[in-house]
Amino acid sequence: MKFRKYFRGSGRVLAFVFIASVIWLIFDIAALRISIIDVNQDLKEREVVRKQGRRKDNVEDEVFKHPLQKVNVDKMGIFKKPNRFERKVDEVYRKSETKAPLKQDNNVNPKLKAGKFFVVQKEAVNQSKVYLTVKSSVKVTILNIHEKSNETKTVMNVKVNYITSKITKIKTEKHLDVKEHVVSKVPPAVQEEKRLSPLKEKGIRTVHHTNATQVTLHGEVHVDAGLHKNLSNDLLKLAERDKAKSITEKHVSTFIKSKTHFTQKPSELKLQGQVDEASKVLNSTVVRVRRSGGLHKVMALDVTEKPRDQQAVGQFGQPARVPRGKELESQRRWKEGHFNVFLSEQIPIDRAIPDTRPQTCSESLVHDDLPSTSVIFCFVDEVWSTLLRSVHSVLNRSPPHLLKEIILVDDCSTKDYLKEQLDVYMSQFPKVRIIRLKERQGLIRARMAGAAAATGDVLTFLDSHVECNVGWLEPLLERVYLDHKKVVCPVIEVISDKDMSYMLVDNFQRGIFRWPLVFAWSALPEEYIRQNHVKDSDPIRCPVMAGGLFSIDKNYFYELGAYDPGLDVWGGENMEISFKIWMCGGEIEIIPCSRVGHIFRGDNPYKFPKDRVKTVERNLARVAEVWLDEYKELFYGHGYHHLLDKSVTDIGNLTEQIVLREKLKCKSFKWYLENVYPDLDAPLVKAEGLIFNIGARKCLIFQNGILSFDKCDLTNKSQHFSYTWLRMLRQNTSCVASQETRVIMEPCDNTKQQLRWMHKSGNVLTEHLKMEGSFRPVCLEAGVKADAVFLKDCDTINSLQKWQFTHYYTQ
Numbered sequence: 001m002k003f004r005k006y007f008r009g010s011g012r013v014l015a016f017v018f019i020a021s022v023i024w025l026i027f028d029i030a031a032l033r034i035s036i037i038d039v040n041q042d043l044k045e046r047e048v049v050r051k052q053g054r055r056k057d058n059v060e061d062e063v064f065k066h067p068l069q070k071v072n073v074d075k076m077g078i079f080k081k082p083n084r085f086e087r088k089v090d091e092v093y094r095k096s097e098t099k100a101p102l103k104q105d106n107n108v109n110p111k112l113k114a115g116k117f118f119v120v121q122k123e124a125v126n127q128s129k130v131y132l133t134v135k136s137s138v139k140v141t142i143l144n145i146h147e148k149s150n151e152t153k154t155v156m157n158v159k160v161n162y163i164t165s166k167i168t169k170i171k172t173e174k175h176l177d178v179k180e181h182v183v184s185k186v187p188p189a190v191q192e193e194k195r196l197s198p199l200k201e202k203g204i205r206t207v208h209h210t211n212a213t214q215v216t217l218h219g220e221v222h223v224d225a226g227l228h229k230n231l232s233n234d235l236l237k238l239a240e241r242d243k244a245k246s247i248t249e250k251h252v253s254t255f256i257k258s259k260t261h262f263t264q265k266p267s268e269l270k271l272q273g274q275v276d277e278a279s280k281v282l283n284s285t286v287v288r289v290r291r292s293g294g295l296h297k298v299m300a301l302d303v304t305e306k307p308r309d310q311q312a313v314g315q316f317g318q319p320a321r322v323p324r325g326k327e328l329e330s331q332r333r334w335k336e337g338h339f340n341v342f343l344s345e346q347i348p349i350d351r352a353i354p355d356t357r358p359q360t361c362s363e364s365l366v367h368d369d370l371p372s373t374s375v376i377f378c379f380v381d382e383v384w385s386t387l388l389r390s391v392h393s394v395l396n397r398s399p400p401h402l403l404k405e406i407i408l409v410d411d412c413s414t415k416d417y418l419k420e421q422l423d424v425y426m427s428q429f430p431k432v433r434i435i436r437l438k439e440r441q442g443l444i445r446a447r448m449a450g451a452a453a454a455t456g457d458v459l460t461f462l463d464s465h466v467e468c469n470v471g472w473l474e475p476l477l478e479r480v481y482l483d484h485k486k487v488v489c490p491v492i493e494v495i496s497d498k499d500m501s502y503m504l505v506d507n508f509q510r511g512i513f514r515w516p517l518v519f520a521w522s523a524l525p526e527e528y529i530r531q532n533h534v535k536d537s538d539p540i541r542c543p544v545m546a547g548g549l550f551s552i553d554k555n556y557f558y559e560l561g562a563y564d565p566g567l568d569v570w571g572g573e574n575m576e577i578s579f580k581i582w583m584c585g586g587e588i589e590i591i592p593c594s595r596v597g598h599i600f601r602g603d604n605p606y607k608f609p610k611d612r613v614k615t616v617e618r619n620l621a622r623v624a625e626v627w628l629d630e631y632k633e634l635f636y637g638h639g640y641h642h643l644l645d646k647s648v649t650d651i652g653n654l655t656e657q658i659v660l661r662e663k664l665k666c667k668s669f670k671w672y673l674e675n676v677y678p679d680l681d682a683p684l685v686k687a688e689g690l691i692f693n694i695g696a697r698k699c700l701i702f703q704n705g706i707l708s709f710d711k712c713d714l715t716n717k718s719q720h721f722s723y724t725w726l727r728m729l730r731q732n733t734s735c736v737a738s739q740e741t742r743v744i745m746e747p748c749d750n751t752k753q754q755l756r757w758m759h760k761s762g763n764v765l766t767e768h769l770k771m772e773g774s775f776r777p778v779c780l781e782a783g784v785k786a787d788a789v790f791l792k793d794c795d796t797i798n799s800l801q802k803w804q805f806t807h808y809y810t811q
Contacts, residue, residue, distance in 0.1 A: 294368040298361065298471045298593070303396045304350055314347035317354050317502025317597075337383040337465070338601040339497035344385040350392045353502045353597060355470050356493060358536040361593035362471070366478040372404040373477060373551065374456030378446040379464035380411040381418070386465040386599065388425070391432065393468040402473060404456035406432045409449055412440040442569030448562055451554070460551040462596070467495060467502070469595035476551040476594050479539065484553040485586040489545050490594035502597050508534065510542035510590060512677065516638035517575050517620050519544060539589040543582070543677035547574025549596055550588075560584060561660045564622060566652045568610070572619030579627040582676050584666040617643060618651050626657045629669045631682060636750070637725025644726075644750045681810070687759075688722040689806025690714065691729070694767070695799030696786035702731050702745055709786040714806070723805060727756040727772060736780075738771055743780065743789045759803070760811050765794055767802040 314320040320343040322330045330342040337344075355362075375394050379387060387408075394406055408426070410418060426432040435453055437446060451459050458480050462468075472490055479488045489511075494503040508524040524534070564576050581588055621643045624632040636644055643649050673682055690712055691700040699712040701719045713719060722730050728748060729736035735748040735755045749755060756772040757780070758765070769780040777794035779801045795801055 295365040296368055298364050298366055298474045299399050300355070300362060300470045301397050301399060302352065302470050304352075308350075308352055309348070312348050312351065314343070314351055314500050316352050319496065319499035319501035320346060321499070337386065338603045339383075339386075339465075339599050340500060341383050341385070343500045344383060344389075347385070347389075347500055349385060349388045350396055351389070351467075353467055353469060356502075356504055356595050357469070357471060357593050358507070360535070360537045361475070364475065364537070364593055366474045367481055370402055370474065370477040370481050371457030371553075372402055373458040373460045373473065374404050374450075374454035374554075375406045375460045375462060376409065376447060376450035376454065377406070377462055377464045378409040378411060378443055378450060379413065379418075380440070380446075381413045381415050382464045384415075384417050387418075387422075390462065390464050390466050390468075391426075391429075393466065394462070395429065395431070397468050397470050398473045402477060403431060405454070407450045407453055408432065408434045409446045410434060410436045411442065411446045412437050444563050444567045444570065444573045445565070448565070451557060451562065454554065457554060458551050459554050459557055461549065463548045463598060465495075465599040465601075466549065467597040469493075469597065472594045472596055475591045479589060479591060480551060480553050483587070484556050485581075487545070487550055487552045487556075487581050487586055487588050488539075488594075489542075489550045489588070489590050490596040491590060491592055492546060492549060493595055493597045495597040495599045497599055497601060507536045507592060508540065510540050511544045511546050511578075511588075512542070512680070513544045513575065515682075516635045516640055517572070517623065519546060519574060537592050539591050541676075542588055542590050543672075543680075544578040545574055545588050545590075547577070548598070556586070560586070560664070561657075564626075564657055566622055566654070566657070567619045568615050571612075571616030572623050575620065576623045576627070579623070579669070579672065580666070583627065583669070583672050584661075584664040614649075618649060621649065621651045622654065622657075625651065625654055626661065627669060630684060631669050631673070633684070633725040633750075634682060637686075637727070641726065641756075683809035685722040685724050686810050687805035687808045688720070690719050691721050692804045692806075693782045693786070693800065694802040694804065696782040698782075698786045700789070702734070705745070707736070707743055707745060707789050709782060709789075721805075723757075723759060726750050727758065729757055729769070738778075738791055741791050743791060760808070764796060767804070768794060769801075769803050770794060 309315065320340075322340075322343060326342065330340060333341040375398075377387070377390060391406060391408070394403065406429075408422075410422075413419070423434060426434060433453070435449060437449060441449070447461055450461075458477060460473075460476070468490075476488045476490065479486045491505065491507075491509070493505050495501070496503055506523060508529055509521050510524065511519065512522045513519050524540070528534070560577070560580050563573055567573050567576065578588060617640060620635070621640070624635040628635060643651075673680060692698075692712060693700065693709065696709055698709040699719050700721065701708055701710045701716070702721075703710075703718045710716075710719065718731075720731065721736075724730055728750075730748055731745070733748055734745045736757070737744055737746045737752075737755050746755075753773045754771075758770040758772050759768070760766050765777070765779065771778045771780075771791065778791050779794040780803070781790050781792040781798065782788075782800045783790060784800070792798075792801070
């Protein structure tokens with residue numbers, strides 16, 4: 001009763017408000033706690049994603065970057081708006097998020113039938129997987145060399161015991177009757193202080209790296225820790241270490257050895273060596289059970305000797321800027337490489353670049369016993385910084401057990417820094433060899449010299465101004481492993497010649513050509529991609545490769561006769577080898593899971609031994625004569641009529657190439673067009689059928705050796721003519737020719753100019769048949785009585801000079 005009076009009138013309202021407030025506060029606290037839990041969980045997931053170097057759909061779809069790059073957040077923990085570079089990447093890969101997955105049959109290795117666009121589904125692997133991974137969850141204590149020896153040994157014993165226990169566990173599991181194939185869960189090596197253990201061949205094999213440690217269990221279980229120290233951030237780092245002792249005799253240059261500098265005492269050096277050996281074993285994160293035909297995930301290697309400076313110019317592929325006051329110097333040095341040489345020298349030679357692969361590529365499986373490769377760089381007067389950056393990108397991001405060697409073929413460079421200075425720099429890398437040509441040979445013969453010296457199973461040709469991305473090598477070798485007649489190319493991304501930024505390209509690009517044998521890129525239609533559920537990681541078959549970057553089985557390369565040795569310097573070699581591959585039983589694929597950045601220059605910084613245009617034209621004429629069959633007229637007819645006269649342009653002897661094609665039993669170019677590149681417009685003639693004169697209302701006829709007119713009749717073969725790509729009016733083997741003012745028929749000869757007629761070309765006289773090469777415009781005219789054909793001065797309004805064919809295939 002005492003409290004009841006307080007709940008009357010306004011007291012009742014106050015009580016209700018108080019109780020509601022308490023309840024609301026309780027709910028608010030609960031919601032806040034849930035939010036905090038979610039935030040903590042999200043941060044943990046972000047940390048896991050960062051450590052694993054993988055993108056997660058709900059974490060980093062909006063910010064696409066190198067795994068070492070800091071997350072773009074402000075102090076409140078909220079993601080900032082991505083910059084222009086990050087938005088570019090987001091736009092490229094957002095398209096693939098809505099694509100439906102391609103259904104696969106577990107019993108068959110599926111191939112996507114692409115019709116005329118030729119996309120291939122990657123080989124399906126229907127095998128069980130067992131993950132046996134030793135997790136380096138125990139942090140490795142960095143031992144100071146000035147610490148006492150007994151303390152160091154104690155810590156080492158603890159760590160070695162940890163590894164021993166893990167190996168014992170693997171041994172126990174190994175004795176179980178498990179028949180599944182083993183898949184290694186390989187963590188990325190982009191984290192500082194860590195090195196991936198390269199997968200080994202069967203049995204015991206020595207890896208020629210100065211800091212590699214290997215533990216073998218019954219020849220099947222391998223622990224391989226440490227990678228060869230192969231980086232330097234200085235542009236001119238001399239060989240100041242004893243590594244020069246390990247240089248093989250295959251080096252053709254003389255290397256200068258410098259004295260090794262140490263600041264530690266001899267006893268400390270010995271202790272430091274013990275610490276390094278223990279750290280190598282501890283840093284090994286992969287222990288694998290070797291089985292025949294085993295599989296593992298593609299390695300995401302990105303090794304660096306020192307912690308990367310995240311603020312360095314151009315780091316993570318970001319655009320660089322020329323400082324104020326240096327603009328003139330930057331412009332002056334442009335001609336050294338026909339790109340921004342000044343900025344290239346400001347960028348670290350081992351800079352990180354964003355992992356631009358499709359998301360599924362990091363989970364792709366490849367075979368353990370992939371073939372080794374020799375990477376061949378051919379160069380002449382290449383810019384120092386870009387050449388070094390190319391080599392370092394291969395060393396840093398290639399599994400060491402697959403990288404047999406790097407061969408640098410110097411095509412008689414004139415720059416001083418590419419001589420002794422380059423020899424000295426490369427002497428610190430045992431896998432790098434330099435071959436110097438005494439005379440300028442050109443790209444084609446330089447590549448053949450590099451291939452002749454290569455010892456790897458696969459030849460990988462790269463330009464000398466590239467940056468290989470993470471995971472670039474294994475997807476290429478996997479396709480060659482599956483079929484030695486596959487010739488594979490990485491997706492060629494763009495390094496800007498202006499600001500050196502790493503720029504992405506659209507997916508689903510393939511190499512094609514247009515007449516007259518001009519290389520071009522062509523994207524698969526969006527509708528086709530959608531209808532066929534094409535994934536962005538599916539290999540794409542392409543009719544022609546760009547030619548600068550590709551991998552090919554060495555034996556198959558020579559089985560095909562390598563490059564045509566009759567080709568000079570540069571130009572047309574990509575067409576020649578592409579036609580040869582397809583028509584002689586091979587295939588060319590672009591592998592989206594392999595990415596390599598390339599500087600596309602506006603011009604060649606080097607000189608051709610002969611005229612560049614004439615050199616390229618001559619090479620293309622050799623390709624046309626050997627491989628295009630009757631379609632070579634399309635090549636000559638698109639502007640290369642002058643190459644038909646062999647007395648003016650000597651394309652060399654073709655006998656060896658023709659015999660090679662017969663020996664390999666290569667298919668026809670018609671087969672190539674029908675099965676490899678059916679969407680190319682390639683009619684054998686420009687027009688054909690009856691030739692109708694508009695003024696006379698009759699058709700031209702060739703009968704009894706005489707040209708005259710008659711009533712048009714499609715069934716009369718004597719009235720059938722064709723207008724060829726070489727601009728000839730042909731009937732069988734006879735062509736319409738001029739003889740002063742008269743018109744006659746004579747045997748066709750592609751080199752004779754008096755047999756060529758202009759038709760449907762230019763802005764005027766499009767309906768006329770104008771004689772080519774005459775001093776004044778002369779056209780074909782029907783007689784008034786339609787009884788003969790004459791040559792008269794062209795008249796735009798004279799209907800007797802206007803002609804039409806029954807069928808036109810092109811204008």
